[in-house]
Amino acid sequence: MALEKIARNIPASLWSEASEKLVEVILNSPNASRMPSDLAKTILYYWQRDQLATEVGLHRLLEASMILEPEKTVSLMEELGLTEIVTMLKETSRQ
């Protein structure tokens, strides 16, 4: 399933918390050098405009987080109680 669709399933009440936590995972990842430059620039674009805690922002953060830290991303979604998202992410990883 596309990450865009998965991001749309994150409830708005959790956008801010999910965004904060995903950013933390991305910035502290030892695999940060795997970040595609285009994706990094898109995230910077949304960050500058305070749009990381939105559907489009979360889509890009999820994408980056899944590239850099797929297991941590799934755990983070579990911590947030987003079981449906966890299932979707696991399915995406298998594809």
Added chain:
Amino acid sequence: MKDVSNMIEFGIEFVPRDLYWKTTFYAIQAEKIGFDYLWITDHFNNRNVYVSLAIISAYTERIKIGLGVTNPYLVHPVVTAQVVATLNEIAPDRMVCGLGVGDRTTLQMVNVKQTKPLATIRESVRIIRDISSGKSLEMNGEIFTLLGARLNFKIVNPVPVFVGAQGPKMLALAAEIGDGVLINASHSKDVENAMKFVYEGMERSGKKPDDLNISVYTSFSIASDYDKAFKAVVPVVAYIVAGSPEMILERHGISCEIADKIRDAIVHGQWKEAFSCVDNAMAEAFSICGTPETCVEKIDRLVKAGVNQIVAGSPIGPNMRESINMIATQVFPQFKK
């Protein structure tokens, strides 16, 4: 709120050792929380300062951005003038040029000597200022010779030149010829001492207090736990001790032998040995390091010494993002209205 002027500005320094997008992410964060200046260091062995500033300028809108600092031993001042003039087109009225003699330890790696520092800086400032203002410059200096050099493009407006300084003569020169002085110190004892020479330089050039931005360029590490802040600041303090003049080491009771030992270890890439020599007393002398309360107390002393800008320099803290937010929530409210 501390009893200080609300004219105090805050700067933040980033070392472009990190991936470009991380540095840019933190730069955006720094602008959002209210930093006034953003400085990027220039060492040949990190990511390039000009490229870093170009991308940061594209993702920020208000914060002033500066070379913090470049040196005329590795980069000819006409090139610096060209770069700052170009960057000032990308970020109009936001570009600041920081210039100094460079980091002794890093220059040693490429066998570059910091010869005739005063003449080199004096001539470089003239070249950068004139060339980046669009003037044609003929100059037969002690260090540089220019034969009618000028830029082939239209200049937006002049770029302020800040001079980084630590020793008495360089501090006085910086205050005399610079639009700003970047005092390379973190301890109030060093800043109070430096101010004597800054005032001497201002007097020499007839400058009034409003004519000069007096900034103190600190090594800064903030965390809710002192030990974490200390651990983060150790590598930076090691470099500072290695590059500090004898006089400053003596002022803080640090032996030249230990500084030589640290420098030698750094030059040979023996990081563990270099960093293990750094103790709490060195961190106290050469950084603002500790909990928010401790950092506020130390900043307050610097402000009372008469500076206009506090630059929170590398490493900022053990977790960059958290530490920047900590400055916003626990330091700024004490000094900014």
